[in-house]
Each structure stands twice: as C-alpha cells, then as structure tokens.
Amino acid sequence: MRRTLVPAFGGIVALVLSACTAVDPHPAASPAIVTMTVQARGETQAVGTANADAADDPAIWRNAADPGASLIVGTDKKAGLYVYDLQGRQRSFVNAGRVNNVDLRDMGAAGIIVAASDRGDKQNAQIALFRLDPKSATLTSLGKVSAGPGEAYGICLYREGETLFAFNVIKDGTIRQVALNLGTTATGQVVRTMKLGTQSEGCATDERTHRLYVAEENVGLWRFDARANGDIKPVRMAAADGQHIVADTEGVTIAAEGKGNSGYLLVSSQGDNAYAVYRLADDRYVGRFRIAQGALGSTEETDGVDVAIGDFGPDYPGGLFVAQDGQNAPSAQNFKLVAWADIKKALGLR
DSSP states (O other): OOEEEEEEEEEEEEEESSSSOOOOOOOOHHHHHSSSSOOOOOEEOOOOSSSSSOEEEEEEEEOSSOOOOEEEEEEETTTTTEEETTTTOOEEOOOOOOOOEEEEEEEEOOEEEEEEEOSTTEEEEEEEEEEEEEEEEEEEEEEOOOOEEEEEEEEEEETTTTTTEEEEEEETSSSEEEEEEOOOSSSSEEEEEEOOOSOOOEEEEETTTTTEEEEETTTTTEEEEEESOOOOEEEEEEESSSSOOOOOEEEEEOOOOSSSTTEEEEEEEEETTEEEETHHHHEEEEEEEOOOOOOOOOOOOOOOOOEEEEOTTSSSSEEEEEEEEOOTTSOOOOEEEEEHHHHHHHHHHO
C-alpha cells in the first residue's frame, strides 16, 4: 500500500507537507546496497478483478507424494480465493469476498486448513477458514471465526502441539493470537494480544523456534515469541531504512531449511520492487534481489510472498518462491513463480 508518510524507526511516523516540493515516500535503495536479479520460471493466470489492486497474497501447499501436483492458493482481495497448479492454471475459485492475506497448514487427519483474513467488516475482524481438497484443488468453507475489533489485514498460522493458532494482524498494528478448533464448522478463541505502533500486515511463523515475524509497514520487521504463553514484547529485527528495506515493508515468509534455526527470512521491500533476505540464525542481512524482466515479466509493488522448501518437480527442484505482481500489464495482477535455487545462487547462499 502506497502513501505519503516518512517513517522513523520505533513506531513514530511524521507526515510531510510541502507546497512546493514533492517528497518521494519510496526512495530507491542506496546504490551501495547490491541488488541481484532472478527471473520467474512460471506465473499464474491473472485474477478476475481487472484495473484494480486486487491480487495480494499466496500460500503454497507441497504435495510430498507427487511434487508436480502441488498447489498455490492466492487471494483476490476484492473477490475471493483462487487455487492454481504449478503451471499457473486456475483450478478453482471460491467467492469469499474481501479476503486479504492467506496461509495454510497440513493438519494430517484434519486436512489441509486454509485461513484468510476477512476484512469485509472493517469494524470487526474475522478469519475465514477452508479445507483444501488436494485431488480436486477446491476449497470447502469451514465458516468464519471472530478475531476481535478492527480491520483484519494480515494472517499467518502456527502449530503448537496439536493446536492450530492463527495470528491475525489488525490494520492498526494489533496482533491477536486465536486458537482454532477445527471441525465441520470451526470455532476460535483469542488467547493473546500484542501490539505494534502503526499499520502492519505481513507475518510468518517459524514453528521450529517458536517465533512470529511481523512487518510494520513504514517501520520494519519485528519478531515475537509465538507460543501462547510467551512474552508479548516485540524484538526489533530490521528497519525500513531505505537501504535494505524500502518502505512499505510488506509480505514476509520463511525458507526453513534444515533443523533448528537454519534458513532464511524473506520480506517484500515494496518501495523499490525488491526482496530483502535475512539469516534466521542471527537475524543478519545477507542480500536482496529483484524478479527482473524475462520471458514472463518482472514484479513490481509486491504485497504478499511465500516460499516452500523441497522438491517441486524439474522446474523447482529445491523449493518454490511465489510473489504477487502488482502491475502485470496489460493483464490484471497475478503471481510469479521463482525457483528457490535461483535465488540462492544469485545471493551466494549455501
């Protein structure tokens, strides 16, 4: 989301007013910061809402038994949820209304659970829940769960033991942890509330280390203890400093390679059409990249991103990264697919 605010780290935001000088709210990253490039190997069909900021956030389900049959769920925040295959073909659509962000978890016997932040009522946040059928690539509604007052914006799922939690990020920076009871019709209960200072959206969890990462759009990245009984105090991880991250700080995703805290966190640096990468072991910045113009086009103004590690077939042998494309002219917005191996090679990651 684009706006004319200049951030100051720590949650203080100043509005810049000038009668004569136009202030660019999204300056390009410093030339001293190297930005590598990769190209998309695939893309989805465009969402159905044309001439609008509509596509927003993807979630990847990997079919371990048949990697080529893996699926991507993507939001059209004006209309509902799409399910795509790895060739980018639309397999199904459910009219779910104004759903913004999406995440999923394979819960074994309970099925593949898909959760979307429902902002249809801006005064009362809700979580729309679905079960994904991998054979038919369709979504079945499990109903909606209340997430308290405010406009639902971001969402990410977290499994602790046999309990599935949803972190619902409210537009004003409030974060509520909701315990989900999955059945024919789902129910939920808010068990914990946290707070950031200004507008926030993207989030991701690392179940190996029990960490929650949240993007405060004009400020940067924070992490929390994701456990239901954990500390609610945020820890600053990275600033939207106009160098590594150029505001807005948008989509967040985790490439969980190996055990412990190995792997990387990726965040959309929306202001300069790039993606910053941090090492999970020590929060250290390790590089940034863009999806450059190629046979399938570049990406601009990316909102949501997702990454999944593992075999996804010959085009994505080591993992798959999916990013929303905010322009995609002359078609409506869509999602671009990039091989995780290409990103690692570009950044020199082992």
